[in-house]
Amino acid sequence: MAMKGDSEVKIASHQELIIKTNKKSIWFRIWQHRVFYLFLLPGIIWFFIFAYIPMYGITIAFKDFNFVKGILGSPWAGLKYFEQFFNYYQAGEIIRNTLIISLMKLLIGFPMPIILALMLNEVRVTKFKRTVQTISYLPHFISWVVVVTLLQRMLTPYGGPVNELLSTLGFDKIQFLGNINYFYQVIIASDIWKGIGWGAIIYLAAISGVDPQLYEAAKIDGANRFRQIWHVTLPSIRGVMVLLFILACGGIMSAGYEQLLLLNTPATAKIGTVLDVYVIQAGLEQGRFSYATAVGLFQGIIGLILIITANQVSKKVNDTSLW
Template identity: 45%
Template sequence: MERSETTATTRLSTWRQVKRMKLLYLLLLLPVVQLFIFQYIPMYGVLIAFKDFKVARGIWDSPWNNFEHFRTLFSDFIFLRALRNTLIISGLKLVFGFLAPIVFALLLNEIRHVRFKKITQSISYLPHFMSWVIAASMLVEIVSPQRGIVNYVITLFGGDPVHFLASKTYFVPMLIISDIWKEMGWAAIIYIASMASISPELYEASDVDGANRLQKMVHITIPAIMPVVVILFLLRLGNILEGGFDQILNLYNPLVYEVGDIIDTYVYRVGLVEYKFDYSAAVGLFKNVVGVVLLVTANLFVRKVSDHGAW
């Protein structure tokens, strides 16, 4: 009897809180509806990954293919090459592209001149607001063999012009460098915000103990932002098969397909250029399943070895 009364009281209290914050819930309604319409309803279309899709017959009436697309998937040399390239490019971005904002935020946090710090931070995240169409056009001009400033410096010191974006050797490093340049400042914002919440008393106590700035960074700042680092790392790991479609589509060419073609560009060519919607859906489904498995596995591992995790 007491338990049921407690439950009823809890429900009443919850309902009162909802009524008190009804405007906030009303504001939340729009993004929830948008998420449902554009993210959940289209999931019905994933059925075509298991069918021989015929546009005239529709999704449901198209015949089932007995997992034929998935068998084809792992015997397709071009897909396996795209999978390999995706893992390499995403892995390098995960290592360098994930660490760069952390290092940048730590260095920025050590700047004592407030005006210079704000200007540096503002300049660093401006590239994030440019589309990859614009950013790629700028990069093409900068590394152009005929008129680019990079090759101008190389020839000035007696070297030969390098076709960076048409070379299998240099294309992937150019992807990593340009990705860091574009996203480092924006990604650092959340770490800087996390550092701002650290109690100044901790730094004052370390001053009394005679700690230098490096020791403060190692023993106070980094442990304080570690929960944020872990969560963002897990989310990044879940997108390990996202090699950067917009970036690569605007930078690659047939000369570098061997090292630059990733799953997303492969799906684009197969699905929208060759009109193999069912096969491209199978590729996309495989990519998403791998991402979810990696995210869940990594989160379980992190929760076992620490107190942090995405959930």
């Protein structure tokens, strides 16, 4: 019994020593690579100032905010503004519009960068590949204000090149913008055009890390290029695809306020008014800051629930997750 007790004490002390050594080694490694960790400092400071400190403003959603009294001096209102939103006769329509547009962007737009990356990966002419890649990701840096202006010039029935081409081919001119029948098509197409090249960069980087020996083995087994893509490339980048899809799920309640704010018109308001636009209108145009904050908080909570749910499902199904 004494020997058993001594062995247990030795094991416990050994485990404590390992834990202490690991803790020391972690801090030692951080100190050893302190110069590299300094590169993280600007990003940490930025997030702390612009992302974490402003979160205190969430309390406005639970108060009758008054400019004179400020956030601290304003009286508490509880869930008053959440009840106002859910009792609003257009609340269901706004939520439905947000979900429809976001899901369309996710289901149609998410695979597009993957397809472009796979196509570019098959191009063997380096100069052509780089040219296409550069042209495809440049729209990412263009403001939505500029993009919408270009769309207005191109799609207008009064001298726009698209309608002039339709007229030349014998078709009637179409009022694309401000038309409820073409609203979704314009929204989805412009969103894909703006983001497809930038998203493809991530997948091209993942594809470049695929072991070339896997392709050689596939060739020996008689696989053609399509089979190599299906059985080698796609499985190899599945982890990246899943992680980006999980992150995209967190934005389902956010359809993109800049694009919708600029492209939405009174004629398309029935299907184009989303939560992002409604928060801007309620907060900045109507001055209902507590109400707008409550709606935005509801939007953020649902997004957080969605990303956590998608992460847990992915962890169980694919063993791939954010944490």
